[in-house]
Amino acid sequence: MRTITFSFLFMLTSVTACAQKKDNAPLVPPKMKTIHSVPFLTKQNDFIYVDKTSLKPITNQKFKRASVYTPTGFATVANEKNEYAVIDENGKIVLNFSEEDVNLNVVNGLTFYKKDIEYEKKMPVWKWDLNIMGGDIKKEQTYHKIEIGVLETKQILLNEDIPYLDDNYYLNIVSVDENHVFWNGDLYEIKKSRLNKIEKNIAELLENKRFIKASNTDFSMYELGQKKAIHSEMKGIETLQLQFGKETITMTEINKERYEPEVPKLLVDSKTNDVYPFPQYEKVFPKEITKATALQIDFIKKASLVYSITNSPYFLLGVFNYDHDVWAFDWLYIDTKGNVVDSIDKYNFKVLDQIGNMVWPDRKMILPNQFINKNWKFGKIKSYRGMNNGYLIQIEDEKHLKTMGLWNSDKNIWEIKPEYHTISVLDTEKEIYALQKEEKGLYTLYDNKNKKNIGSNAYQFINSDGLVNVNLNSEKNMDYYIDIYSGQEYKE
Structure with missing residues (x-):
């Protein structure tokens, strides 16, 4: 059977973080x-x-x-x-x-800035780019001059000129705790509003103040403040073995991806042979199945995806279903003691594909069949931190009309009926949304918590910071700001 490969990301507490936390976890x-x-x-x-x-x-x-x-x-x-x-x-x-363009990001009460400008840099003769077909010689390359620092202290963290294709510096600073942040593979301690590097070459930041460091093909797991590794000499694997009675079940090509990740999705401790699955590598995958049906055993033999469901005793097992109109996985679960079950309670854990669409929990878990029109087909499902049990679901009806709605999986109701082309999330906590009724139509503000429209005006777009755009005529647009909670416009 041919292998379909996917890369998966996870619903994170920060847009750029590599760690998970519960939605109700206290923020710094x-x-x-x-x-x-x-x-x-x-x-x-x-x-x-x-x-x-x-x-x-x-x-x-x-x-x-x-x-x-x-x-x-x-x-x-x-x-x-x-x-x-x-x-x-x-x-x-x-x-x-x-x-230079300037961007700002606030983390742990500090304001980080990035200055960035693109320019053409003259190259030495051995780096000239010869166009054989056209006969041209390109003597310049596109470069970025980047400066990243802290506004409050004028501390400069990075100041470099780098080739355009090598530019991977972002303001994706992650708060580890009140006194520590993670950025660009390094861990920093904050003292008097200045950042002091205390760990470097970190391959993956995990929750609970843990992180993974790589050395050649070996990986070690550490905890903030501890010099000794929690686990060392860990190796990446793509095969799992489970014992079921006298039978040895071998699961091959587990979590196979199109592009090799920096940290493998399965890490095995070389000393104990214990396997720790992605994303948090926080618990050991069972070596033995203690309870399972014949159908469940057959499912496990075909599984190609194994993830640890964080803040739970369970692991997620996935088998890709080639017969679905919309590509999807079928699911099974096994706990740390080797008990296999068909379903589990809800956990604050979401699996997203590489462009941010929901993979698990899947549509049937979120929106059960008894609440749908039999002629509906489903597209993308999205959810963002703070939306709790709210999901943006795309639907296509029998007339091939595509619409979007906001479904509450706790109450099994449409918070916003699937009557809109686009629903944009502006504030998850206060449940403020921008609604677009028709494709290429205008956006209006909606307060879902109080079930009412905000203001009476409509815009080409509405950003979460209140920036809006209106079309004055076919050749001219105007940008200005509004209060997304009241609709007040800040313009003459």
Whole structure:
């Protein structure tokens, strides 16, 4: 039987994290401020900052573009020359205007910035690119000049010129705890708002302050603050063996992927032969099946996917079903003691494919057959941290009309009926959504918690920070900000 390979990611507590936490896990207490000012668009198409209640100007500064303030009190602005800068709440420039793009990200109460500009760099003759067909010689290569640092202390973490194709530096800083962050393969301790590197060459960050380091083909697992490895000399494998009575069941090509991951999905301890599955490698896969039916044993022999369901005693076993109209897996579960079951209780654990669509729990677990129209076909299912048991589900009816709705798997009801082309999530906690009725139609604001529309205006798009776009005519659009909770527009 041919092998279908997939790469899977997981619903994370941070967009860029490699670790999982429960949705109700306490977040790191940030050093945040109450921000009273917002960018306001004038009739002259300039942005000024005003008090969000009185709409009175905070300063007399004008900008061609402006962002909302971070919770730490910083904003990015642009002038008429398309140069970018960062200002504080008083309008003081803390990063000078330059041609470099500027992005901000707040983690653990610190404001991280990234400055980035693309340019053509002259190369030495041995790096010239000869176009044999055209006879041209390209003497330049596209490079990125990147600077990443901390605004509050002016500490520079990285300052490099790198080839365009090698640019993999992002502001994906992950909070490990109040005093530690993970970024770019390194672990940092925060002291007096400055980052001090304490561990490097980390291949994978796990939950509960654990991490994996790689050395050639060996892997070791550590815990923050502990010098001795929890597990060392671990190897990656793609085969599992289970004993069932006198029979040895060999599962081959487990978690096979198109692209080899940095850390294998199955790690075996060379000393004990204990196998620890992805994503958290936190518990040992059983060596023996203690309870299973003949049908379950047959299923296990065909399984090609094994994941550890975190914060539970279970492992997830998957067999790809080639007969489905929509590609999907069939599922089975085995606990740490070797008991096999067909279903388990709900856990805060989601498997996503590499573009963010839901794989497990699958549609039948989320939206049981008794609640669907028999002519429906299902497309993508999405869920985001903080949505709890809410899922955005795509449906195609017998007329091939594709719509989307918000399904509550706890109450088994449509929170938002599948009558929309697109539903965008703006705030999961307060359940604020942007609804697009028809393809290429306008977006409106909707408060799902209170079941009411917000405001009366519609927009080309609505971002979670309140940035909206309206079409003035066929050739001109206008951007400005609104309050996504009240619909108030910040413009003259």
